[in-house]
Amino acid sequence: MDNLKINVLFVDDEPNILNGLKTRLYKMRDKWNMFFATSGNEALKLISENKIDVIVSDMKMPQMDGATLLNKVQEMYPDTIRIVLSGYADYEAVLRAIKVTHQYLSKPVDTNLLIEVVEKNLNLKKLLNNEKLQKAIIKIQNLPSIPETYSKLLSVLADESKTLKDVAEIIKYDAALTAKLLQIVNSAYYNLETPITNIEDAVVYLGLGLICNVSLSMEVFNFKEKVISDFYNLTKIQKHSINVACVASNFFDDNKKKEDAFVSGLLHDIGKTVMLKELPDVIEKIDGIIKKSEGTITLLKAEEGVLGLTHAELGAYLLDLWGVPYEIINTAMNHHIPERINTEKLDLVHIIHISDAIVNFLYESKEIDLEKLDFCDKISKTIIEKYNLKEKIPDCIKMAQQQIELNKKSF
Numbered sequence: 529m530d531n532l533k534i535n536v537l538f539v540d541d542e543p544n545i546l547n548g549l550k551t552r553l554y555k556m557r558d559k560w561n562m563f564f565a566t567s568g569n570e571a572l573k574l575i576s577e578n579k580i581d582v583i584v585s586d587m588k589m590p591q592m593d594g595a596t597l598l599n600k601v602q603e604m605y606p607d608t609i610r611i612v613l614s615g616y617a618d619y620e621a622v623l624r625a626i627k628v629t630h631q632y633l634s635k636p637v638d639t640n641l642l643i644e645v646v647e648k649n650l651n652l653k654k655l656l657n658n659e660k661l662q663k664a665i666i667k668i669q670n671l672p673s674i675p676e677t678y679s680k681l682l683s684v685l686a687d688e689s690k691t692l693k694d695v696a697e698i699i700k701y702d703a704a705l706t707a708k709l710l711q712i713v714n715s716a717y718y719n720l721e722t723p724i725t726n727i728e729d730a731v732v733y734l735g736l737g738l739i740c741n742v743s744l745s746m747e748v749f750n751f752k753e754k755v756i757s758d759f760y761n762l763t764k765i766q767k768h769s770i771n772v773a774c775v776a777s778n779f780f781d782d783n784k785k786k787e788d789a790f791v792s793g794l795l796h797d798i799g800k801t802v803m804l805k806e807l808p809d810v811i812e813k814i815d816g817i818i819k820k821s822e823g824t825i826t827l828l829k830a831e832e833g834v835l836g837l838t839h840a841e842l843g844a845y846l847l848d849l850w851g852v853p854y855e856i857i858n859t860a861m862n863h864h865i866p867e868r869i870n871t872e873k874l875d876l877v878h879i880i881h882i883s884d885a886i887v888n889f890l891y892e893s894k895e896i897d898l899e900k901l902d903f904c905d906k907i908s909k910t911i912i913e914k915y916n917l918k919e920k921i922p923d924c925i926k927m928a929q930q931q932i933e934l935n936k937k938s939f
């Protein structure tokens with residue numbers, strides 16, 4: 529068989545559905561080797577004989593259902609991309625599938641959408657041209673949250689007087705849960721016309737039952753850091769991300785834009801959490817390089833040296849694989865190289881970059897005289913010049929400093 533082609537396996541107990549897919553996907557025959565199975569057992573046999581890149585499975589099937597099949601595939605072939613294609617809008621099934629699926633599609637699926645989802649996931653895999661990284665990211669079902677979120681969430685969930693809004697108010701500050709809930713709500717399973725980018729809407733849409741299950745049953749809180757690092761520490765990353773989120777949202781007056789900026793800020797460094805969870809050996813190396821260089825090698829340079837890419841790309845790849853809205857992926861991807869986004873007006877990517885730079889600057893500079901302040905050298909000079917920001921930076925820094933002080937009292 530042609531090695532340049534990718535292997536895609538479709539599983540459905542209804543032969544008619546498989547025949548329909550065969551006909552509609554005939555045009556992909558030069559790029560895809562397609563396999564079709566009418567049961568979980570047949571699918572597992574095919575996977576054991578062929579290296580399957582992507583599996584697209586129905587949920588409701590006799591003998592072995594889709595969730596069980598995908599669970600087995602995840603255990604035995606963790607680097608196969610797993611997509612659900614289901615017409616079975618059952619709450620239990622969705623919940624079970626959440627743990628083992630990268631993306632959901634609902635029947636009847638538009639052929640072009642199906643092709644797009646499969647290709648997009650594969651391109652991503654190719655971009656991550658490093659088997660270790662591919663495996664690390666494809667394997668991830670959840671990212672860790674800090675234990676404080678867990679105890680807060682438990683007490684709100686146990687208190688009947690609390691509302692969905694109160695639950696959202698806790699989840700909103702937690703990057704791992706936010707990313708997971710955005711993945712679920714934006715999956716094609718829910719058929720939304722416009723993507724949901726903020727957690728308040730996601731929480732209302734998904735409902736308390738699903739939120740409870742996702743939050744409390746997925747081991748997001750049972751995380752023990754395997755390495756002690758100055759640069760990758762879950763609590764520090766969480767605090768930093770909340771500060772960036774709050775500062776970035778202060779740049780806007782419009783509520784929707786405020787919320788988008790908040791979520792993008794919260795998730796911009798999620799790649800660091802990915803590394804913390806899956807690549808502790810890499811973190812040790814990076815830590816060693818920075819310490820040995822006595823700070824002359826930056827974190828980004830060290831990451832690039834060891835991984836060939838940075839936490840920015842890693843985070844963006846995970847968010848992309850999870851089907852999180854593009855805007856959020858874009859800010860994660862480009863927050864350290866904002867020049868890549870060459871828009872006429874200041875873009876959200878630039879705002880996240882500026883907020884990130886200022887928050888870092890304020891953390892690293894011990895004494896800052898607000899009256900004498902005129903610049904923050906961590907902000908890209910190109911961005912400052914292009915968007916005429918020089919005069920505005922001191923006010924932004926003052927605003928950020930007040931915000932950080934405020935956050936110190938709350939977090």
Ligand SMILES: [Fe+2]
Nearest residue numbers: 796797863864
């Ligand atoms: Fe970053």
Ligand SMILES: [Fe+2]
Nearest residue numbers: 768796797884
């Ligand atoms: Fe950052």
